[in-house]
Each structure stands twice: as C-alpha cells, then as structure tokens.
Amino acid sequence: MKIETFELERRQSVWENRVKFNLTESGVHPYNLTEILSKEEIEDFLSMRIGYGQTNGSDELRETISCIYPGSDLDNVLVTNGSSEANFVTIWSLLEPGDELILMLPNYMQIWGIARSFGIKVRPFHLKEELNWQPDMVEVRSLISPKTKMIAVCNPNNPTGAVLSEKAMEELITFAKESDAWLYADEVYRGAELDGEESPTFWGRYNKSIIACGLSKSYALPGLRIGWLVGPKSFIEKAWSYHDYTSIASGYLSNWIATKALQPEMRMKILTRNRDMLKENLLVLQKWVDDREDKFVFIPPRAGGLAFLRYKFSINSTKLTTKLREEKSCFIVAGDCFGMDGYIRIGIGSEKEYFIAGLELLSEMIDELT
Numbered sequence: 063m064k065i066e067t068f069e070l071e072r073r074q075s076v077w078e079n080r081v082k083f084n085l086t087e088s089g090v091h092p093y094n095l096t097e098i099l100s101k102e103e104i105e106d107f108l109s110m111r112i113g114y115g116q117t118n119g120s121d122e123l124r125e126t127i128s129c130i131y132p133g134s135d136l137d138n139v140l141v142t143n144g145s146s147e148a149n150f151v152t153i154w155s156l157l158e159p160g161d162e163l164i165l166m167l168p169n170y171m172q173i174w175g176i177a178r179s180f181g182i183k184v185r186p187f188h189l190k191e192e193l194n195w196q197p198d199m200v201e202v203r204s205l206i207s208p209k210t211k212m213i214a215v216c217n218p219n220n221p222t223g224a225v226l227s228e229k230a231m232e233e234l235i236t237f238a239k240e241s242d243a244w245l246y247a248d249e250v251y252r253g254a255e256l257d258g259e260e261s262p263t264f265w266g267r268y269n270k271s272i273i274a275c276g277l278s279k280s281y282a283l284p285g286l287r288i289g290w291l292v293g294p295k296s297f298i299e300k301a302w303s304y305h306d307y308t309s310i311a312s313g314y315l316s317n318w319i320a321t322k323a324l325q326p327e328m329r330m331k332i333l334t335r336n337r338d339m340l341k342e343n344l345l346v347l348q349k350w351v352d353d354r355e356d357k358f359v360f361i362p363p364r365a366g367g368l369a370f371l372r373y374k375f376s377i378n379s380t381k382l383t384t385k386l387r388e389e390k391s392c393f394i395v396a397g398d399c400f401g402m403d404g405y406i407r408i409g410i411g412s413e414k415e416y417f418i419a420g421l422e423l424l425s426e427m428i429d430e431l432t
C-alpha cells in the first residue's frame with residue numbers, strides 16, 4: 063500500500079535530535095523517573111519481571127484512566143502505544159474505502175495521511191484565523207453527506223493551540239448525531255490549558271464519541287509511549303482486536319509508570335508544573351512578537367505546547383525553516399507541513415533558558431532576511 067509522506071513527523075524524525083535547538087518540540091520538557099516515583103516505587107520498579115502484561119493495558123491503568131472520564135469504566139478504555147497508535151487503530155477499524163471523514167484542519171496530519179492511504183474520502187474543514195481559530199460551522203454543515211462516517215477533531219488543536227467553543231462542540235455533536243457518524247476527538251493536549259482550566263472533553267456527550275489521549279504532551283512523558291482510547295465498549299473491544307495486529311501491547315514498564323503518573327495527586331502535580339512552564343514561555347514569546355509586530359500576526363494558544371505564527375515577510379516557510387536549521391542549527395516546523403505556507407510552528411514547552419536561546423537564533427535569522 064502506498065502512503066504519502068507524513069511531512070510533519072518525517073521532518074521532526076530526521077531533525078529533532080540533530081540540531082542544537084529544537085524549538086518545535088510539541089510537548090513539555092520531559093520528566094525523569096525520580097521526579098514522579100518515590101524511592102520505594104523505584105525499588106519496586108527495579109525488581110519487576112518484564113512480561114507482556116495485559117495486552118489492552120493493565121486493569122489498574124485502565125481503571126485509573128477511566129477516572130478521568132466520568133461515566134466510563136475500565137472496559138471503556140484501550141491502552142495503546144502513544145495516541146498515534148490510538149489514531150491508527152481507530153481509522154483502520156471503523157472506516158472503509160469510500161467512506162467520508164470530515165476532518166478539522168490544521169491538524170497533526172496523521173489521520174489525514176492514514177485515511178487517504180486507506181481510500182477514505184477526507185473532507186476537511188478549517189479553523190480560521192479571522193475567527194480566532196474557530197471553525198466556520200456553515201462550512202462544516204456543507205460537508206455532511208449520507209456517506210459521512212466520522213467527524214474528527216484535534217481539540218485542543220495542534221498547531222494553533224485553539225480550544226473549540228462550547229457552541230462549536232455542541233454543533234459538531236449535533237451534526238454527528240444527525241448523520242449517525244462517529245465523533246472522534248484527539249484530546250492529547252487536554253490538560254495543558256494556559257489559563258489552568260481544563261477544557262471540556264467530547265466524552266459522555268454522545269453515544270458514538272471516541273477520545274484519544276496519552277501521556278506525550280500535557281503530561282510530558284512522551285518516551286513512555288502510552289496513549290489510550292476511551293469509547294463505547296463495543297468499539298473498544300473491536301479496537302483491541304485490531305491492536306492485536308499492530309503492537310500486541312504497550313510496554314509493561316510504561317504501563318506501570320503511567321499508573322503512578324496518573325494517580326490524582328501526581329497527575330495534578332504534573333499538569334500544574336507543565337502549565338506553569340508553558341505560561342512562562344508564552345509570556346516570553348508574546349513579548350518577542352510584540353517587539354516585532356510589523357513582522358508577525360499571532361493569536362496566542364489557549365492550550366498545548368505550541369504557538370502558530372503568521373509572518374508578514376515574503377519567503378516560503380520550508381525555505382525559511384531549512385535556512386534556520388542549516389545556518390543556525392535551530393529547528394522549527396514550516397506551515398507547509400499543515401498546507402499553510404506563511405506560518406511557522408514554535409514549541410513553547412522547553413526550559414526557559416533554552417527557549418530564549420532558540421528564539422534569539424530565530425531573531426538573528428529574521429533580521430538577516432528582512
């Protein structure tokens with residue numbers, strides 16, 4: 063089966079560990095084990111037998127995850143290898159060639175690429191800068207057809223950091239209900255809200271809503287590769303049987319650490335530290351943009367580790383980011399990766415000094431170009 067290149071991920075895979083400044087890391091500065099486990103827990107960890115474990119996720123972890131989603135229990139949860147596997151398994155298990163998928167753009171472009179390679183017709187709708195990165199619901203409605211099988215959103219959004227308004231959420235659910243379509247929400251940035259108020263989930267609002275989430279972004283634990291799906295039990299059962307074909311199980315050690323990280327007190331501690339880091343860096347970035355208001359248009363993110371900026375000078379975004387990488391060893395993502403030339407994506411989740419040093423290199427580049 064042919065696939066189109068997943069530009070966003072490919073560029074990151076090739077460059078993120080090969081530059082001095084990765085200024086587009088999409089999560090928050092990662093934790094180490096001593097920060098999330100007690101001494102006793104580390105002792106336990108060291109003596110664990112590394113078996114397969116329960117392949118859909120340990121009961122304890124699924125129970126712990128279900129506590130984040132009122133009305134669910136462990137049978138509503140499938141643990142996956144990252145939310146990327148959750149996305150893959152969902153599209154693979156629910157959609158057939160010829161089905162129509164209504165997809166929010168811009169987006170982490172994984173679902174876009176997978177669905178198209180499977181022969182699913184992707185009908186995009188757009189978050190609009192002039193609407194503060196909200197969708198135009200007239201556009202969404204115009205896309206619904208008898209072949210609509212799923213509406214998929216990324217909320218909070220990568221790359222804009224936008225959070226859907228309550229009204230937009232309600233309308234999306236109404237559209238999904240009217241066409242008996244699945245409502246699939248990638249909520250991997252939920253919990254990283256800059257105002258500290260957790261954004262609402264699509265879970266529990268419709269009997270065909272499915273949530274993907276994981277520990278890579280808001281929880282700053284990407285190396286664990288723990289993600290999950292929360293959905294109706296019949297869907298979770300089906301997705302588990304597809305998961306048998308992808309990776310069998312997520313890592314046994316990761317399951318165990320994830321269970322500790324998601325205990326209510328630790329979960330709050332992790333999210334609070336991360337939000338504080340994001341808030342601090344956003345202040346730095348906002349000041350940086352204010353000092354260059356003739357060069358950028360910037361709607362600050364409401365949640366997540368990313369800032370999406372439109373620049374007003376004339377250079378292609380891939381060219382700009384390649385130049386920055388080659389000449390300054392600083393990596394940011396081009397708007398081209400989202401089909402939106404004229405924009406750049408900057409990660410705001412790194413340690414402050416590192417973030418400032420990376421921004422300095424971007425300043426140098428811009429001064430040279432303008």
Ligand SMILES: Cc1ncc(COP(=O)(O)O)c(C=O)c1O
Binds near residue numbers: 170
């Ligand atoms: C919106 C979104 N969903 C899913 C993923 C996949 O992340 P992971 O597999 O590490 O959970 C990413 C990664 O950048 C993302 O931005």
